[in-house]
Amino acid sequence: MRDDRSPGDGPGEEPSSFLLEENAIRERTLRLLASREHSRQELVHKLRAKGHEQAAIDPVLDQLTASDLVSDQRTAEAYVTARARKGYGPRRLRQELRERGVEDELITPLLDRDEEDWQVLLTRVADKKFGPEPAADPKELARRARFLEYRGFPPELVRRYLRGDLS
Numbered sequence: 589m590r591d592d593r594s595p596g597d598g599p600g601e602e603p604s605s606f607l608l609e610e611n612a613i614r615e616r617t618l619r620l621l622a623s624r625e626h627s628r629q630e631l632v633h634k635l636r637a638k639g640h641e642q643a644a645i646d647p648v649l650d651q652l653t654a655s656d657l658v659s660d661q662r663t664a665e666a667y668v669t670a671r672a673r674k675g676y677g678p679r680r681l682r683q684e685l686r687e688r689g690v691e692d693e694l695i696t697p698l699l700d701r702d703e704e705d706w707q708v709l710l711t712r713v714a715d716k717k718f719g720p721e722p723a724a725d726p727k728e729l730a731r732r733a734r735f736l737e738y739r740g741f742p743p744e745l746v747r748r749y750l751r752g753d754l755s
Contacts, residue, residue, distance in 0.1 A: 606644065613640050613648045618657070625663040628653065629689020664690045668698045675713040678706060680740020703745070707754050710741045714749060722752060 613635055620626055620634060628649055635645050652658040664685055671681055678699040685695045714736060723729040729750055736746045748754055 609640065609644045610648050613645055614652070616640075617648065617652060621657060625659070625666045627660050627663045627688045627690050628658055630663075631658065660690050661694050663688070664694045664698055672709060675709065675716070675739060677710065677736075677740030677742070677745075679742060680738075683740070706741065706745060707749075710736060710745055710749055711754055713739060713741075723750065 616635060616638065617631055620631060626634075631649060632642070632645055636642065649658055667685060667688070667690075668681055671684070676684075678701075682695055682699055686692070714732065717735060718732055723732055733746050733750060736749065737743060745754075
């Protein structure tokens with residue numbers, strides 16, 4: 589077990605500044621996690637922005653990860669669920685998770701759904717935005733394609749939707 593006391597930290601004495609810093613980091617991290625899941629990288633970024641040193645952040649995050657309070661896996665699962673529900677496709681979700689510091693090994697299984705799931709989501713998003721009617725002209729087709737690709741749907745899936753191959 590780790591001894592968190594500095595020399596001179598005995599009973600009745602003031603805790604070291606390092607311990608105070610670790611406690612402040614732990615409290616701030618738990619407040620952040622109470623609102624939503626955060627990746628380790630997001631937490632480091634936010635804690636550094638508040639002036640905490642990397643050397644003090646790492647041991648706290650290591651402890652919280654060991655006790656499963658910080659989990660990139662849980663962060664990725666929650667993020668994919670929430671963003672897919674809002675109509676974002678797999679390419680966009682992969683990029684956003686990478687920006688949040690989530691490793692590809694955690695991302696890939698979450699996005700490797702059956703292609704039919706992404707087709708259903710793409711159709712729902714497109715119908716909500718454009719209605720069920722097909723595009724009337726090439727300019728409208730291009731507008732729809734840009735929107736769906738921006739939302740993160742694969743180009744081949746977008747092309748099939750625009751040709752009317754998705755039901």
